Amino acid sequence: MSDLPEDLAPTRRPAGGRRWIDSSGGPLVVVPATALPAWRGVPDDFDPDDLDTWGDYGRACAVEGNAGVLRAGDAEALVLADEPAATTYLPERRLFVRRIRAERGAAGQRADADADADADSEAEVVRLVPEAVERADWEDAGSWTTDGPAELFDAALGGDEAAPTGRLRVEVEPGTYRLRTACVEIGGTTALGLVHLAG
Known part of the structure; x- marks a missing residue:
């Protein structure tokens, strides 16, 4: 990361009405609403060449795998890592x-064996979710408390500077x-990353 854009990508609401969140190139984070001020993002004076100066954003970038948990004050923040993917x-x-995005022929499971084209819209991605869930080879990624x-x-x-239009409410019970x-x-060129909050 050499520079942060002044205006990060906003939430998009496709024709189907489902909202998607993009990132500026790094991970996304899910922070309990009561702990939003405790997530500080990246400081204004960060050094692009020194991850240790990137604050909470740097900690999120250091999370290995597809998901992980970090402290956000007295709460836990869920990091959706690995890919800067629309979510x-x-x-x-x-x-x-x-x-x-996925390389053609990469390891993984095809969610729709009869499909002859990539999912070319977010509505199509959501339509394929049930099949993807059925075929998924799940991996354990710890736990998250909210x-x-x-x-x-x-x-x-x-957390206190992300505009409401750049956030997505995650309705979940304590x-x-x-x-x-x-x-x-x-x-051939599209894949779904899934992160499930199992009971």
């Missing part, structure tokens, strides 16, 4: 869905959730 949340499944609803946004932003992750290929 939405399906509350009925307690599932984060991430649209990522005291209630949270906000999904670009980890480079501070509790501790087991994190399961998977990456499922749905076409």
Whole structure:
């Protein structure tokens, strides 16, 4: 990361009405609404060549794997790492869905064996979620505890500076959730990253 854009990508609402969050090139973070001020993002005086100066954003960038948990004050922030992918949340499944790029022939599981084209719209991505969930080879990614609803946004932003239009409300009951992750290929150049909040 050599520079942060002044205006980070806003939340998009496609024709189907589902909201997606983009990042400026790094991970996304899910912070309990009660702890938003505790997530500080990247400081104004960060050194592009020194990850240790990147603050909470740097900690998020250092998370290995598809998801992980970091402290945010007295709460826990869930980091959606590995890919700077457009992400939405399906509350009925307690599932984060991430649209990522995949190399043709890369390891993974095809969500729609009869598909002859990539998922070329976010509405199509969501349509393929049930098949992707059925075929997913889930991996354990620890657990995440929240005291209630949270906000999904670009980890480079501070929780109290991310505009409402750049955040997505994550409706979830208080509790501790087991994190399961998977990456499922749905076409030659498209894959779904899945992060499930299991009970």
